[in-house]
Amino acid sequence: MSLHPAPTPDIVESASVVPLPTIRGRSRAANGRFIRAGATSAVYDPAEALPSDRFLDREISWLQFNERVLQLAADPAVPLLERTRFLAIFASNLDEFFMVRVAGLKRRIATGIATRSASGLEPREVLDEISLGAHRLMERHAALFRDVVGPALDGEGITLVRWEELTDKEQSTLGEMFRSTVYPVLTPLAVDPAHPFPYISGLSLNLAVILISPQTGREHFARVKVPPLLPRFIELPSEDGLYTTRLVLLEEVIAAHLDVLFPGMEVHETFTFRVTRNEDLEVEEDDAENLLTALEKELTRRRFGPPVRLEVEQEMDDHVLDLLTRELRVHPAEVYRLPSPLDLTALNIVADLDRTELSYPTFLPTTHPALAPVERSAAADILAAVRSEDVLLHHPYDSFSTSVQAFIGQAANDPQVLAIKQTLYRTSGDSPIIDALIDAAASGKQVLAVVEIKARFDEENNISWARKLEHAGVHVVYGMVGLKTHAKLCLVVRQEAGGLRRYCHVGTGNYNPKTARLYEDLGLLTCDEAIGEDLTRLFNQLSGMAPKSKFKRLLVAPRSVRSGLLELIKAEADKGSAGAIRIKVNSIVDEAVCDALYRASMAGASVDVLVRGICALRPGVPGLSETMRVRSILGRFLEHSRIFAFGNGKNATVYLGSADMMHRNLDRRVEALVPIADRDQVKAMVNLIDRGMSDKIASWHLDAEGQWLRHHLDAEGEPLADLQSEFIASYGARRRPGRRR
Incomplete structure (x- = not known):
């Protein structure tokens, strides 16, 4: 018997659960795409105003990226332990999103400095859309583990067992472990007139304990923090051979021994909960000499940031939840009721189990x-x-x-x-x-x-x-x-x-x-x-002090990366249909860059964008981006390189470097792009993006409506080629050619 009931069939759905907010300001064509009001000519006019709703919202786009991660976790063609890892990656990604993006948006709203986003949404509208999408994704994420991946792990001999499913001997062994290893580091915190509600640190897993006094019959609340430095999963000794792993959650062991923490009290109910706080940093840099000290102080303050999300066990009583929301000052929209276990980032431990038949094939890099x-x-x-x-x-x-x-x-x-x-x-x-x-x-x-x-x-x-x-x-x-x-x-x-x-x-x-x-x-x-x-x-x-440094070959932000790329994009736009632009980045939201790409597409140039994460572009919009394609590849490796290619074949101009097309990279960071001089290497970079954009490669395609559609099967239902697997095979098989002198 395991934690997981029989699977439900609809968890592996590939349709988006993060729909784009309502589009405004443009009439819809009969095929569901967009046309600019009054657009009657195909003649490109570089002075023509671009439609106001040409940008997708960056926060919603990020949620859609994390949904693509979730689709990999749901894919039965992905090895089981890798699906487990994608579940952990999804959870970790979402934690950071709330700690930084949601927290920053809330802070700007609270201080009155938030402005309408480039997508046209008011800040509170963005927050509402985030809440709606995040609730759907987190519920799907939890259900995917409970109903699909968990039972599949169970079928392979990797089982999460409840405390009551353990034998007496196993409970006794874990009891000894609790008293020797866990009990000494626990700090139970009660709430009563002499004990105020305790501070709940960000991302900590906690037990909300309801106690009843046998003398008075009164109910009391206590909080027990699950120690983050102890292993979340406790492996039980296996008697069934090498390929059987039985795991118990640390919070279950603690919950089973709460009577040791609260002697003389009756443990009535126990529920898990978790708080996410604002953990973005704000450091004054006017005095660079003291930057290190200032940052150390700010790191100490980080754990006291205001809450932005409260995750609670699905079965939590309403009166307990009311207590938590009141004391933590959490809005009902920021509460996420989820089936236990909470905090699935811990699934990385399961994904690391030595079961090679359930993981990607072993990969060994080769020397260039x-x-x-x-x-x-x-x-x-x-x-x-x-x-x-x-x-x-x-x-x-x-x-x-x-x-x-x-x-x-x-x-x-x-x-x-x-x-x-x-x-x-x-x-x-x-x-x-x-x-x-x-x-x-x-x-x-x-x-x-x-x-x-x-x-x-x-x-x-x-x-x-x-x-x-x-x-x-x-x-x-x-x-x-x-x-x-x-x-x-x-x-x-x-x-x-x-x-x-x-x-x-x-x-x-x-x-x-x-x-x-x-x-x-x-x-x-x-x-x-x-x-x-x-x-x-x-x-x-x-x-040192060299603010007017000039560079011969490098493009360096914040001075010349955006302007240099805009010049290169315009040069391709000037070629009309002979122009070709290829970009591979993690994210692309910078309005100036996006507008330049739109105008290049309007001029007839081909625009291919391979983006892993956030994308504000709308490809395939009649009259705006008909020659633009946007695709995304995710897999066993995190696609992290940035390539900027202009033109075709060996004659293209190609840069690579550290910058994504985001305001922070182009305006608030020191970034560098370097040109590739070797013509064979230039061609290889062009071919790399072309292969990633190929219809024969498994990827996600972004449509004009702002939805990502997964393309991983061909017309006969056979899997499309995996780009990263192709590279593993081709790089591993190469031999050293004769050296050029």
């Missing part, structure tokens, strides 16, 4: 052929390879450890290297890259680390290893006041026979060896003199 030593026993000379040719890396298919990590490690150990300069946005404290920078500083090299300590939700980690770097003698700076440093850059300066040579790496992903195995990203290793000069100027701007 240009970086593979001729003699396998010899260490690769990364710097020599880069002197020979530009190396375009595609992670995780190209190994990060034998390319970027090896590049920085070799530079740190090379006595001819004089300086290493690097940006660090997100990495891990035990990263070999951090160790390499420390070793380089210890050997007397000039080492500069531009650390972005304000990288959201990585602030505490970044503060920790920033101090570690400082103590080791690395020059650590925190970027520019008012701007996050999001660019992914590394510059190595080496003394050689002909003088100083600069080796550069410009990438789309963080210098994090752990996420590099899970994120799809691109990077360029080059000795190009102009790029080296640009990186030198950019690092000087980040570490």
Whole structure:
């Protein structure tokens, strides 16, 4: 017997549960698409006003992105443990969405500074649409686990069991574990005239306990926090062989022993609940010297942010819920009644179980052929390879450890290297890259680390290893006041026979060896003199005072990324039907960029956008975006690279870099895009986007109504090709061609 009843058949539906808000200001064509009122000519007029409702709402678009994640969890063709992981990813994504986007919107409404969104919705309308969509998605998410994925796990010998389903021996064993490991760290908090309602920290899982005094018969409320540092799932010893796993939730073990916490009281009812709070940071940066200290103080305040969501167990009594909403000051629309267990982010633990037959096939990155030593026993000379040719890396298919990590490690150990300069946005404290920078500083090299300590939700980690770097003698700076440093850059300066040579790496992903195995990203290793000069100027701007730095090859935000891309888009628009624009990003909402793409489409140019997450564009609208296609790919790897291609084939102009097409990236961050010079590499980037846009590849297609439609089966009902699986096969099978000299 498990926690999961028989499945219901409608959970695997693929229709959107996050409908776009009502469209206004434009008449509908008979086919359901849009036409501009009075549009009678196909002649392109660049001065023509664009329709006011041309933008999709970014918050609703984000919910639709998370719905695509949920569709992967519902797909029986996806391995079972990976479906379980997608359930956890969905929950984690939604937590961050509420903590940042919903909390920020509520704060702007409360302070009176919220304005109508680009989609035309008033702030409270956006909040209402979010609430409606989020309720539907969270209910579907919980039902998918309860009715489909949970029973499927049970069928494979991975079972969540209730306390009452345990044998006496198992209950006794868990009782001993509770008394020795759990009980000492619990702090029961009662509510009465002498004990005010306790503070409930954000994202903590809690037990609401209703107690009755045997002496008076009066009812009392108490709260018990489930310790976040203890494992959420407790695995029971298995007697049925290797492929049987039985798990008990920690909150069930605690609930079964509440009499130990409240001796002399009768435990009447127990329910779980969870609060999400505003956890976005606001730090004054006027005094950059004190930024680190200011951020540390703000992190302490973060856990006291106002609530934005209350999740409660479906069976919770109304009078208990009334108490929670009153004390937490939560609006009824912010309450989410869900079947237990709450907080399915913990399903990552289940997804990590060693059951290879229930997971994606094992994937091992390969070393880029240009970086593979001729003699396998010899260490690769990364710097020599880069002197020979530009190396375009595609992670995780190209190994990060034998390319970027090896590049920085070799530079740190090379006595001819004089300086290493690097940006660090997100990495891990035990990263070999951090160790390499420390070793380089210890050997007397000039080492500069531009650390972005304000990288959201990585602030505490970044503060920790920033101090570690400082103590080791690395020059650590925190970027520019008012701007996050999001660019992914590394510059190595080496003394050689002909003088100083600069080796550069410009990438789309963080210098994090752990996420590099899970994120799809691109990077360029080059000795190009102009790029080296640009990186030198950019690092000087980040570490010193050089506000008027000019760049020959790089596009750098906030100054030239938007303007540079707009010029390139306009150049393709000027070609009419011969123009071609291809963009691959995580998100695209910037109005100026979107409008430029609309005008390019109106001029007849083809516009293909491959976007993982948020998209404000409406493709396929007659008279506005008829030549525009927008598609999305999700899978085992997080699609994270950004590519901007203009033109066709080897003659295209291609940039890659760190910037998404969002206001924050273009206006409030230091971002960098680097052009690709090698014609074969240019063609490869164009082909990468073309393959992702192909009707033969499984993806989601965005329509003019703003709905995402999944295309993963062909006309005969057979699965379409998976882009990431294709790359795994093709990269693994390649051989090193003859080197160009």
